[in-house]
Amino acid sequence: xxxxxxxxxxxxxxxxxxxxxxxxxxxxxxxxxxxxxxxxxxxxxxxxxxxxxxxxxxxxxxxxxxxxxxxxxxxxxxxxxxxxxxxxxxxxxxxxxxxxxxxxxxxxxxxxxxxxxxxxxxxxxxxxxxxxxxxxxxxxxxxxxxxxxxxxxxxxxxxxxxxxxxxxxxxxxxxxxxxxxxxxxxxxxxxxxxxxxxxxxxxxxxxxxxxxxxxxxxxxxxxxxxxxxxxxxxxxxxxxxxxxxxxxxxxxxxxxxxxxxxxxxxxxxxxxxxxxxxxxxxxxxxxxxxxxxxxxxxxxxxxxxxxxxxxxxxxxxxxxxxxxxxxxxxxxxxxxxxxxxxxxxxxxxxxxxxxxxxxxxxxxxxxxxxxxxxxxxxxxxxxxxxxxxxxxxxxx
Amino acid sequence: xxxxxxxxxxxxxxxxxxxxxxxxxxxxxxxxxxxxxxxxxxxxxxxxxxxxxxxxxxxxxxxxxxxxxxxxxxxxxxxxxxxxxxxxxxxxxxxxxxxxxxxxxxxxxxxxxxxxxxxxxxxxxxxxxxxxxxxxxxxxxxxxxxxxxxxxxxxxxxxxxxxxxxxxxxxxxxxxxxxxxxxxxxxxxxxxxxxxxxxxxxxxxxxxxxxxxxxxxxxxxxxxxxxxxxxxxxxxxxxxxxxxxxxxxxxxxxxxxxxxxxxxxxxxxxxxxxxxxxxxxxxxxxxxxxxxxxxxxxxxxxxxxxxxxxxxxxxxxxxxxxxxxxxxxxxxxxxxxxxxxxxxxxxxxxxxxxxxxxxxxxxxxxxxxxxxxxxxxxxxxxxxxxxxxxxxxxxx
Numbered sequence: 001x002x003x004x005x006x007x008x009x010x011x012x013x014x015x016x017x018x019x020x021x022x023x024x025x026x027x028x029x030x031x032x033x034x035x036x037x038x039x040x041x042x043x044x045x046x047x048x049x050x051x052x053x054x055x056x057x058x059x060x061x062x063x064x065x066x067x068x069x070x071x072x073x074x075x076x077x078x079x080x081x082x083x084x085x086x087x088x089x090x091x092x093x094x095x096x097x098x099x100x101x102x103x104x105x106x107x108x109x110x111x112x113x114x115x116x117x118x119x120x121x122x123x124x125x126x127x128x129x130x131x132x133x134x135x136x137x138x139x140x141x142x143x144x145x146x147x148x149x150x151x152x153x154x155x156x157x158x159x160x161x162x163x164x165x166x167x168x169x170x171x172x173x174x175x176x177x178x179x180x181x182x183x184x185x186x187x188x189x190x191x192x193x194x195x196x197x198x199x200x201x202x203x204x205x206x207x208x209x210x211x212x213x214x215x216x217x218x219x220x221x222x223x224x225x226x227x228x229x230x231x232x233x234x235x236x237x238x239x240x241x242x243x244x245x246x247x248x249x250x251x252x253x254x255x256x257x258x259x260x261x262x263x264x265x266x267x268x269x270x271x272x273x274x275x276x277x278x279x280x281x282x283x284x285x286x287x288x289x290x291x292x293x294x295x296x297x298x299x300x301x302x303x304x305x306x307x308x309x310x311x312x313x314x315x316x317x318x319x320x321x322x323x324x325x326x327x328x329x330x331x332x333x334x335x336x337x338x339x340x341x342x343x344x345x346x347x348x349x350x351x352x353x354x355x356x357x358x359x360x361x362x363x364x365x366x367x368x369x370x371x372x373x374x375x376x377x378x379x380x381x382x383x384x385x386x387x388x389x390x391x392x393x394x395x396x
Numbered sequence: 397x398x399x400x401x402x403x404x405x406x407x408x409x410x411x412x413x414x415x416x417x418x419x420x421x422x423x424x425x426x427x428x429x430x431x432x433x434x435x436x437x438x439x440x441x442x443x444x445x446x447x448x449x450x451x452x453x454x455x456x457x458x459x460x461x462x463x464x465x466x467x468x469x470x471x472x473x474x475x476x477x478x479x480x481x482x483x484x485x486x487x488x489x490x491x492x493x494x495x496x497x498x499x500x501x502x503x504x505x506x507x508x509x510x511x512x513x514x515x516x517x518x519x520x521x522x523x524x525x526x527x528x529x530x531x532x533x534x535x536x537x538x539x540x541x542x543x544x545x546x547x548x549x550x551x552x553x554x555x556x557x558x559x560x561x562x563x564x565x566x567x568x569x570x571x572x573x574x575x576x577x578x579x580x581x582x583x584x585x586x587x588x589x590x591x592x593x594x595x596x597x598x599x600x601x602x603x604x605x606x607x608x609x610x611x612x613x614x615x616x617x618x619x620x621x622x623x624x625x626x627x628x629x630x631x632x633x634x635x636x637x638x639x640x641x642x643x644x645x646x647x648x649x650x651x652x653x654x655x656x657x658x659x660x661x662x663x664x665x666x667x668x669x670x671x672x673x674x675x676x677x678x679x680x681x682x683x684x685x686x687x688x689x690x691x692x693x694x695x696x697x698x699x700x701x702x703x704x705x706x707x708x709x710x711x712x713x714x715x716x717x718x719x720x721x722x723x724x725x726x727x728x729x730x731x732x733x734x735x736x737x738x739x740x741x742x743x744x745x746x747x748x749x750x751x752x753x754x755x756x757x758x759x760x761x762x763x764x765x766x767x768x769x770x771x772x773x774x775x776x777x778x779x780x781x782x783x784x785x786x787x788x789x790x791x792x
Contacts, residue, residue: 219615228759233757236721326613326629328623
């Protein structure tokens, strides 16, 4: 479409306006290290495509005052984070600032048609409310393996009906714009790198502890997705032969021992057996106990709850220690719903990783909590949507 | 030095001649997709630098017969693979064909001065014998973590005296040419990708089973070395709380349970206790038993030896299963001295990985033995040396 400039340069120009705000033509040419004439021609074309516009004058650099260029204010990205039991959605402007946000419970097991129908309903309502006229691009994360290239979920274990459902094409048809689909943990890794604690690192792991457990792998400045798009799927890594049978059929997977689902099971058992008076008191008031009850118990000092969190932290830590020795990343970020278990969990994970990983690999490696918290996923989905709209990130 | 052409193009041109043999100027311009005039100017400069030369006429394509260009026949790379107990060395021509090869026992624990002195002695002898007049570049692999950027070993656990020894600079001074230093497992990963079974894949793991255990990580067509250069150091990943205390001080590391050193210890114990009659018969004739005795016992059907190999395969398999779920590679290649344990080992590893890894990740993933065998390391060292001499591989 835009042949004047290689896609990589075009992406850099638009991403610079996204991240740095309005800039003069001269500055943009400097940033790209390119011939000014070529940049001007490209900018003219971007103006005609309604991606950028002129925005008044820059302060003078001595000569003729130059016009500022900014992203077009009508640009809108929809960023969607589909969880096992939730939909988080933001509509952002070109600079990824949210202009509208919706979070609501959901059940991914109802299948792709009902889930995406609900996403479309939310977006239609936001459109009527004036959040956008037309979407520029959509980014969406799903809680299972995704073929990034094809924009479809592939063999997701806990999502009946989603296998190979054409998520990208269905949304693209509905909204008349390009759509990017990725795994929920990958969008979190992208989000934390873009606007969170991993801002300054090129190689890091984002560990998501939620209903399930997954790991976003960020290498050389980009998400590593693996041959089949399922890299980072560590929930079914084996940790203990003596562990319970996992939903996947194997014995002693990480997720069968720790994670939101395992914690709910263990908390209910502790409540019923009376081993935790704190949890036993809560049980009659709820349909089922959850990780939040365990977190409350840990804060309250309930020994059984503290023990659940600590032993879970040790399990996660032992897997993470191996991954740190294996990949030698610059940083570990921990996010997802269970990050709410807080510093008891973090302390346990740190203790195991720093003791068990190769010391050379942990010397300068921080293990920290996500800075963006529950927004991490939608921030990453918005970044991917904008990267898609702005052209490929690849070097020519 | 060579400003006419970006380093990435220059590397592609020379690597094409290295891998495809002599080519006409016209073909080279086509391959690079570049302006012919610019390619001709660059080739003239490469001729003056003695990196390429004219080599007779190409078969006619209809018009004027064009001259073939080939790598200069005097190009020589020294490729060195330093093991814990061996030096393997090849001198190759520009196309990486060996013109001389030396393998001899050594002891890396004697320190860098004596080890590198021996490498230089071998090279001096080969020079006198006419293998080369002047080295173009040297590639060398060391059995421990290496800072690739700085060309020095960093905190190698089993190499007293090597920590931060300036290996690259010492060899560069001695031979008056550029030198590249890497970890031994990384050079094996490079070698197998260049000339072995991993030729056609961009993302794979090279598992080295030798005295120690390590893993070369090949991602997106290049070795992934990690933040501190110690990525792939899986020998000290934890596998069993009930395991022995490892040389590193932790309990139950993979290397404390399997690998050449662990096998030698276990074989000696089985021989002394009489639990293996096969090994007991061998013990009086040797200073110590080694993995080779275990391999011989397994081939002979000795139950204790077979059991050692099988349980080792299960250990390695369980670690590998986790790494496969984590990284979702296209292929696993197994090499190193213990690859000689053969199909019993391979069968056990395959069985565990295919059972325990995410099925999506193993669907199309072969687990195979190294094709290059003991030469894998030197082949990789030669590739790295030539890449260094031919200019950076990076895209501009």
